[in-house]
Amino acid sequence: MSRRASGFRAWVFQRITAVYLGLYFLFLAWYVLFSAPTSYVEWREWVANPVINLSLLFFAFSLLLHAWVGTRDIIIDYIKPLMIRVTMLVFLAIGLMGSGLWTAKYLFLTITSV
Template structure:
Protein backbone atom coordinates (compact mmCIF):
# COMPACT_ATOMS: atom_id res chain seq x y z
CA UNK A 1 0.00 0.00 0.00
CA UNK A 2 1.28 3.41 -0.84
CA UNK A 3 1.77 6.12 1.74
CA UNK A 4 -1.06 8.16 0.18
CA UNK A 5 -3.60 5.35 0.71
CA UNK A 6 -2.89 4.87 4.44
CA UNK A 7 -5.50 7.51 5.35
CA UNK A 8 -8.06 5.77 3.17
CA UNK A 9 -7.39 2.43 4.84
CA UNK A 10 -7.80 3.99 8.30
CA UNK A 11 -11.08 5.56 7.15
CA UNK A 12 -12.36 2.22 5.81
CA UNK A 13 -11.40 0.38 9.00
CA UNK A 14 -13.06 3.03 11.14
CA UNK A 15 -16.32 2.93 9.15
CA UNK A 16 -16.48 -0.86 8.78
CA UNK A 17 -15.87 -1.49 12.47
CA UNK A 18 -18.37 1.24 13.39
CA UNK A 19 -21.09 -0.56 11.44
CA UNK A 20 -20.50 -3.84 13.30
CA UNK A 21 -20.23 -2.07 16.66
CA UNK A 22 -23.51 -0.22 16.07
CA UNK A 23 -25.31 -3.39 15.00
CA UNK A 24 -23.99 -5.42 17.93
CA UNK A 25 -24.78 -2.65 20.42
CA UNK A 26 -28.32 -2.50 19.05
CA UNK A 27 -28.63 -6.27 19.49
CA UNK A 28 -27.34 -6.02 23.08
CA UNK A 29 -29.73 -3.20 23.95
CA UNK A 30 -32.72 -5.11 22.55
CA UNK A 31 -31.62 -8.37 24.16
CA UNK A 32 -31.16 -6.86 27.62
CA UNK A 33 -34.27 -4.68 27.39
CA UNK A 34 -36.60 -7.59 26.60
CA UNK A 35 -34.84 -10.71 27.94
CA UNK A 36 -32.22 -9.74 30.49
CA UNK A 37 -30.46 -12.60 32.26
CA UNK A 38 -31.83 -13.04 35.79
CA UNK A 39 -28.51 -13.89 37.43
CA UNK A 40 -24.84 -14.59 36.75
CA UNK A 41 -25.50 -18.21 35.73
CA UNK A 42 -28.05 -17.06 33.14
CA UNK A 43 -25.59 -14.48 31.80
CA UNK A 44 -22.86 -17.13 31.48
CA UNK A 45 -25.31 -19.45 29.73
CA UNK A 46 -26.26 -16.63 27.33
CA UNK A 47 -22.59 -15.87 26.57
CA UNK A 48 -21.94 -19.59 26.07
CA UNK A 49 -24.49 -19.72 23.22
CA UNK A 50 -22.42 -20.17 20.03
CA UNK A 51 -23.94 -17.24 18.14
CA UNK A 52 -23.45 -14.84 21.05
CA UNK A 53 -19.93 -16.13 21.72
CA UNK A 54 -19.03 -15.65 18.04
CA UNK A 55 -20.47 -12.14 18.11
CA UNK A 56 -18.42 -11.30 21.19
CA UNK A 57 -15.27 -12.87 19.75
CA UNK A 58 -15.71 -10.67 16.67
CA UNK A 59 -16.53 -7.66 18.82
CA UNK A 60 -13.21 -7.67 20.69
CA UNK A 61 -10.78 -7.21 17.77
CA UNK A 62 -13.15 -4.92 15.90
CA UNK A 63 -13.62 -2.69 18.94
CA UNK A 64 -9.86 -2.60 19.50
CA UNK A 65 -9.20 -1.83 15.82
CA UNK A 66 -11.78 0.96 15.90
CA UNK A 67 -10.28 2.45 19.05
CA UNK A 68 -6.72 2.03 17.74
CA UNK A 69 -7.43 4.02 14.57
CA UNK A 70 -9.07 6.80 16.55
CA UNK A 71 -6.37 7.05 19.21
CA UNK A 72 -3.56 6.68 16.68
CA UNK A 73 -4.98 9.49 14.54
CA UNK A 74 -5.47 11.75 17.57
CA UNK A 75 -1.90 11.14 18.76
CA UNK A 76 -0.47 11.71 15.28
CA UNK A 77 -2.43 14.96 14.96
CA UNK A 78 -1.84 16.41 18.42
CA UNK A 79 1.41 14.97 19.84
CA UNK A 80 4.20 16.60 17.87
CA UNK A 81 7.20 15.29 19.83
CA UNK A 82 8.12 12.09 17.98
CA UNK A 83 9.55 10.23 20.99
CA UNK A 84 6.53 11.01 23.14
CA UNK A 85 4.16 9.98 20.32
CA UNK A 86 5.96 6.66 19.84
CA UNK A 87 5.96 6.03 23.58
CA UNK A 88 2.25 6.75 23.88
CA UNK A 89 1.43 4.59 20.85
CA UNK A 90 3.47 1.75 22.35
CA UNK A 91 1.71 2.10 25.70
CA UNK A 92 -1.72 2.10 24.03
CA UNK A 93 -0.74 -0.94 21.95
CA UNK A 94 0.29 -2.90 25.06
CA UNK A 95 -2.92 -1.92 26.87
CA UNK A 96 -5.02 -2.96 23.87
CA UNK A 97 -3.21 -6.29 23.52
CA UNK A 98 -3.65 -7.03 27.23
CA UNK A 99 -7.31 -5.99 27.10
CA UNK A 100 -7.96 -8.15 24.05
CA UNK A 101 -6.34 -11.19 25.63
CA UNK A 102 -8.28 -10.65 28.85
CA UNK A 103 -11.56 -10.34 26.92
CA UNK A 104 -10.89 -13.51 24.90
CA UNK A 105 -10.07 -15.37 28.12
CA UNK A 106 -13.34 -14.20 29.69
CA UNK A 107 -15.40 -15.24 26.66
CA UNK A 108 -13.69 -18.65 26.44
CA UNK A 109 -14.06 -19.22 30.17
CA UNK A 110 -17.77 -18.39 30.00
CA UNK A 111 -18.13 -20.72 27.02
CA UNK A 112 -16.51 -23.58 28.90
CA UNK A 113 -18.70 -23.05 31.96
CA UNK A 114 -21.95 -22.87 30.00
Protein backbone atom coordinates in the same frame (compact mmCIF):
# COMPACT_ATOMS: atom_id res chain seq x y z
CA MET B 1 2.31 -0.66 1.34
CA SER B 2 2.64 3.08 0.80
CA ARG B 3 1.60 5.59 3.43
CA ARG B 4 -1.34 6.73 1.39
CA ALA B 5 -2.62 3.18 0.89
CA SER B 6 -2.31 2.35 4.60
CA GLY B 7 -4.17 5.57 5.45
CA PHE B 8 -6.93 4.60 3.06
CA ARG B 9 -7.09 1.11 4.57
CA ALA B 10 -7.48 2.62 8.06
CA TRP B 11 -10.23 4.88 6.71
CA VAL B 12 -12.10 1.87 5.27
CA PHE B 13 -11.59 -0.25 8.44
CA GLN B 14 -12.93 2.61 10.56
CA ARG B 15 -16.18 2.69 8.58
CA ILE B 16 -16.73 -1.07 8.29
CA THR B 17 -16.12 -1.61 12.01
CA ALA B 18 -18.35 1.40 12.78
CA VAL B 19 -21.34 -0.23 11.06
CA TYR B 20 -20.89 -3.54 12.91
CA LEU B 21 -20.25 -1.79 16.25
CA GLY B 22 -23.32 0.42 15.82
CA LEU B 23 -25.68 -2.43 14.97
CA TYR B 24 -24.27 -4.79 17.61
CA PHE B 25 -24.39 -2.04 20.22
CA LEU B 26 -28.14 -1.65 19.61
CA PHE B 27 -28.51 -5.43 20.13
CA LEU B 28 -26.48 -5.28 23.37
CA ALA B 29 -28.49 -2.28 24.62
CA TRP B 30 -31.69 -4.22 23.90
CA TYR B 31 -30.36 -7.21 25.86
CA VAL B 32 -29.29 -5.11 28.86
CA LEU B 33 -32.54 -3.11 28.94
CA PHE B 34 -35.09 -5.87 28.37
CA SER B 35 -33.54 -9.21 29.31
CA ALA B 36 -30.61 -8.42 31.59
CA PRO B 37 -29.29 -11.58 33.30
CA THR B 38 -30.38 -11.95 36.91
CA SER B 39 -28.12 -14.86 37.80
CA TYR B 40 -24.61 -16.08 37.06
CA VAL B 41 -25.89 -19.24 35.35
CA GLU B 42 -28.20 -17.27 33.07
CA TRP B 43 -25.42 -14.80 32.17
CA ARG B 44 -22.92 -17.53 31.47
CA GLU B 45 -25.35 -19.55 29.38
CA TRP B 46 -26.05 -16.48 27.25
CA VAL B 47 -22.34 -15.83 26.66
CA ALA B 48 -21.71 -19.55 26.01
CA ASN B 49 -24.23 -19.59 23.14
CA PRO B 50 -21.96 -20.11 20.10
CA VAL B 51 -23.57 -17.36 18.04
CA ILE B 52 -23.36 -14.87 20.92
CA ASN B 53 -19.84 -15.95 21.82
CA LEU B 54 -18.51 -15.57 18.29
CA SER B 55 -20.32 -12.30 17.62
CA LEU B 56 -19.04 -10.91 20.95
CA LEU B 57 -15.50 -11.90 20.01
CA PHE B 58 -15.93 -10.15 16.68
CA PHE B 59 -17.40 -7.14 18.49
CA ALA B 60 -14.34 -6.97 20.77
CA PHE B 61 -12.01 -7.27 17.78
CA SER B 62 -13.88 -4.57 15.82
CA LEU B 63 -13.93 -2.31 18.87
CA LEU B 64 -10.17 -2.60 19.36
CA LEU B 65 -9.47 -1.93 15.69
CA HIS B 66 -11.86 1.06 15.69
CA ALA B 67 -10.35 2.38 18.94
CA TRP B 68 -6.82 1.99 17.58
CA VAL B 69 -7.50 3.90 14.35
CA GLY B 70 -9.45 6.67 16.10
CA THR B 71 -7.07 7.20 18.99
CA ARG B 72 -4.06 7.01 16.67
CA ASP B 73 -5.60 9.84 14.63
CA ILE B 74 -6.12 11.95 17.77
CA ILE B 75 -2.57 11.32 19.04
CA ILE B 76 -1.00 12.09 15.63
CA ASP B 77 -3.05 15.32 15.38
CA TYR B 78 -2.27 16.75 18.80
CA ILE B 79 0.98 15.20 20.04
CA LYS B 80 3.85 16.58 17.99
CA PRO B 81 7.06 15.56 19.85
CA LEU B 82 7.97 12.21 18.32
CA MET B 83 9.11 10.44 21.48
CA ILE B 84 5.96 11.31 23.44
CA ARG B 85 3.82 10.37 20.45
CA VAL B 86 5.48 6.96 20.06
CA THR B 87 5.31 6.31 23.82
CA MET B 88 1.58 7.08 23.86
CA LEU B 89 0.96 4.85 20.84
CA VAL B 90 2.87 2.01 22.52
CA PHE B 91 0.84 2.35 25.73
CA LEU B 92 -2.35 2.49 23.68
CA ALA B 93 -1.40 -0.67 21.77
CA ILE B 94 -0.49 -2.53 24.97
CA GLY B 95 -3.71 -1.44 26.68
CA LEU B 96 -5.91 -2.43 23.75
CA MET B 97 -4.17 -5.77 23.14
CA GLY B 98 -4.25 -6.58 26.85
CA SER B 99 -7.98 -5.85 27.01
CA GLY B 100 -8.53 -7.93 23.87
CA LEU B 101 -6.59 -10.95 25.13
CA TRP B 102 -8.31 -10.76 28.52
CA THR B 103 -11.73 -10.65 26.84
CA ALA B 104 -10.89 -13.44 24.40
CA LYS B 105 -9.63 -15.61 27.27
CA TYR B 106 -12.89 -15.35 29.22
CA LEU B 107 -15.09 -15.73 26.14
CA PHE B 108 -13.10 -18.88 25.30
CA LEU B 109 -13.20 -20.25 28.88
CA THR B 110 -16.97 -19.80 28.92
CA ILE B 111 -17.46 -22.23 26.05
CA THR B 112 -14.76 -24.73 26.99
CA SER B 113 -15.12 -25.24 30.77
CA VAL B 114 -18.34 -26.14 32.52
